[in-house]
Amino acid sequence: MRKIFALLSLLIVASMALAACGGAPSATQAPTDQPAQPAATTAPEQPAATEAPAYHGTLRVNVGTFPDIMDPQKSSFVNEIAVLQMVYEGLTRLNGDLETVPAAAESWKYNGDATELVFTLRKGLTYSDGSMLNAARYEYSLHRNIDPATAGEYASITNDIAGAADWNSCTENCDDKKAVVMETVKASHADGAACTGYDDAACDTLTLKFTQPAPYFHTVASLWVTYPAKQELIEAGGEDWWLDSDNHVGNGPFVMTNLEQGVNVHFAPNEVYWAGVPSYDLDYSFITDGAVAFEAYKNNELDINGLAAEDLATVQADPVLSKEANIYPGSCSFAMMYHQLKAPFNDPKVREAFSYALDRDAWVTDVLKGLGSSTLTWIPKGFPGYKDGETRWGYDPAKAVQTLTDAGYKVEGGKLIGPDGKAIEITDTFSDTPRNRTRNEWLVAKWKEVLGIDIKLDPVEATTYTALTKDINTAPQMYILGWCADYPDPQNWLSVYWKTGAFGQRIGYSNPDLDALLTQADGELDPAKRADLYQQAQDMLVAGAPVSFMWNNVNTYMVKPWVTNLNKTPMDFGWIGSMDPLSVTVSEPTK
C-alpha cells in the first residue's frame, strides 16, 4: 500500500511538472564512474609539439549532459571529470596501458610496510598562468577532499589516509579529528622542514600516512580528488566558484577559456604544460538527445560523438560511417545480483543453478546487439587481475536443472518449491526504462525456458531503484548492477567492492575468509605475490557463486577521419583518447 502511495505521489508530482513541458524525461546518457586520468604522452621527451602540425584545429566533442558540478573535490560523474581532467593533473596519471606513471610528482616511495607514501614533485612546476605549483597545493586539495565541510561525493576514496574517515564523517566538534589529518597529509621541504606557503619553491614533498598498508595509493593519487584547484580562487569565488572559467587555473594540458553553463566549454592548449603542448583547441558540446547528436555528427558539426546502440545498425550498414565507428572494451562489469540473505538465493545451490541457466553469449548477441562481451568473472579483460579462461557456472541448462533437483528443490506450475515444501516467489526488480524492460523480459523468459520458474518482473522508477538497491534491508531479491573501475588495481575491484561492509554489503555478501585474503593482498608489497593473492581472492569469490557475472561493457565512439592518433584505453571517458590528449592530431576537415 505504501508503495502504491509512493508511486502515485511520484506520478502526481511528475505530471504537475510535465503539464508545462508536454513530455516525459528521457533517460539521460548514463555516465559511469570511471576516474579521471590526466592525460599525457608516454614521456616528456617526445611531446607532439616537436613536430608542430601546420594546421591548428579544434576538436569538437559531444560530452552529453552538462556537468552539475565542476569542482575537483566534489565531482563524481563522468561528464564532470571529462572537463576537470583537461584542466588539472594529479600527482600521478595513467598511461595508455593503464600503468601508473609520474605526473606532477616525478617519483614516489613507500616505507617498509607501505603505511607511508612520500611524493616528490617535479622541479619548476607551474600553473597555466605561470604561478608556482608546489606540494602545499596538493596538501590543500587532499585536506579539502577529506574536510566534511566540502562533503565531496567521492571523499571516501582517500579513506586509507589515517584519520580521514573519522574527520570526513564528523558533524560536530571536529577539531581533534581535523588535527590528525593535518599531520597525516603533510607537505614539506625535502629535508622535512615545514613549508611556508604556496610561493615556497623548496616545498616539493608530500607525505601521506595510512591506517593500514596501502601499496596501491600512488594510483589513487591520479584521481581528480587530488587536482590542485587554487585555494584563493575557491575561497574568493564562493561555493559556486567553478562556474567561472577564470577560476579554473590548472596544471593540465588545456586551459579553460570559456564556460557557458548548459551550452559549451572551450579549452585552449596550456602553453606551459610540462609534458608538451596539445596541437589543437578543444570544444565540448552538451547534446543529450542521441538522435540530434548523431545528426550533428553527420553534418560535420562534431568530430567525436558517442555511438548509441539504436544507431548501430544504421552505422554498420553505411560504407562511410562504418569506418568511423570505434568499438572497444570498457571498464565496467555487470552481474545479476542475488540477495544472499533472502530466500531462495541464501542457498548457494540456487545461485549456481541460476548462473548455469544464463546464456551470456546469447545475451550479448540478442540483447546487447554485440555491444559488450560476456564474462564469467569480475575483473574485466584489459585490467590487472583479469583471469583468462574462467569457466565456472557457465551456461549449461542440464546442469542448471540437475543442481536445483540435487539441492532438494522442485518446480511445480512455474513455482519454485523449496526443500521444506514451501513455494518461494521470485521477483526481478529493475529501473523502468524501455531498454531495461526488454533486457529483463529476455532474462525472465530464459530462466523460464531452462528452469521452468515464473519470475515476476518489478519495474520501479530510476531513483527509487537506486534508493532500494543501496540498503541491505530494501535491496531486491535479484537485480542487475555493475561496477566500473575507479582506478586500474585489483584492490579497487575486489577489496573496495567485496570486503564485508563495502558495496557488496547491499546484497548481504560477507565472507570472512575472503576478507582475510584481501587484507593480506592489500598490504602485500611484492607485486607478484600481491597479484597472486588477488587471483586467489577472485577465485574464492567466483567459487561461492554469489552473483551471476554476466558481461563487460564496450566504449563506442564515432570519430571523423581527420582526427587521428587516438590512444584508446578501457578507462576513456567523455571521449575516445581522452587519457592521452597530447598524442591526438586534428587535421583539416575534408568535406
Added chain:
Amino acid sequence: MSAYFIRRILWLFPVLFVVALITFSLMHAAPGGPWDRDLSSRQVDAGTQKVLNAYYGLDKPLWRQFTAYVFGDVSSTTDKFVCGLVCGNLGPSYRVRGSTVQDILFKPPKGKGFEYSRFGYSLRLGLISLVFAIVLGIPAGIFSALKQNSLIDYLSGFISSVGISIPSFVMAIFMIIIFATTLHWVSVVPKSWDEAKAWVLPAAVLGFGTLAFATRLTRASMLEVLRQDYIRTARAKGLHENIVVWRHMLRNALIPVVTILGPALAGLVTGSFIIETMFSFPGMGRAYVTAISQRDYSMILGTTLLYVLMVSLANLSVDFLYVIIDPRIRLEE
C-alpha cells in the same frame, strides 16, 4: 476594479502556500533522496550522506524542513538565521551544489544581462513562439471560418491537425533533418544563441501546438459567431464587411481564444523539456523535469511555485483582457 485585482493578487499567497505544502508532501513521499544518484555512478557513502543531510538540514523532521523552506531556519554551519521563501529565497540546489535555485533560474552568466539566465532564455523563446502562434494561428482560423470548406480551410485544418497530433520530439528531429542536415540553413548545434536564425526552429516547434490549437479554436468560435442574429443584423443594415468581421465577429469570437492563451503563455515561457533537450537550449525546462528524478527537492518546489505564479498571473491578465474585449463583462461583484 482595482479592488478586484488587489484581492486576486492577495489570494496568490495562500495558493502558493498550499501548492508548496502539497508538492512538499508528495515529493518527500517518493522513495529515495537527492543523494541517490544515477546507479552507473559511484554512490555516496553513508558517512558523507550523513554530513550532507546535516549540512542541508535534511536530517530534521519534515515539518521543520517545510517551515525552514517557507519561512527560514538557523543555518547549521554559520548559526545565522537564513530567510526562506517569504524573502524570495528558493533554497539551495542539492545537485548543482553551491548554487541556489534562484541563481540557477535567474542569474545570468558573468557580464551578461538577465535575458541570458535560464529563465531569461525560456522567457524569450516562449514569447517568440507565442507571437508565432498568435500571428499565424488566429488569422488562419479567421480565414478558415470565413472561407469555410475552401482550399484554404482544408489546408489550415490539415496543418493544425498535424500540429496537434505529431509529438514535438518527432517534429523537432524532422525539422533538424530537413533544415540543418539537408538544407544547411541552420546548424544542428547553434554556435551561439545570439544568432537570430538559431531561434527559428525551436520557437516554431515549441509554438506549433499552440498555433494549431489557436487556429482550431478561432475557427470554431468564428463559425459560431457567424450564425448569430446580430451578424445578420449588422450585414442587413449595410455595414461594410470589414467592420462586420473586425468589430462584430472578432471581438466576440476571440474570448475563448484569449482564455487558452493565458495558460499557454505560462506553459511556453516556463520552458519545455523536449525542446530544450532536442535543440540543446539553455532554458529552465530541463532543470525543471530532471529535478524530479534527481529528487532535487528545492528545485522541484522552486520551479513548481514559479510555474504556479506564472499561471496565476496569466489567468489574471486574461481576466483583465476580457473587460477590454467584451464590455458586458464587469469584474465588480
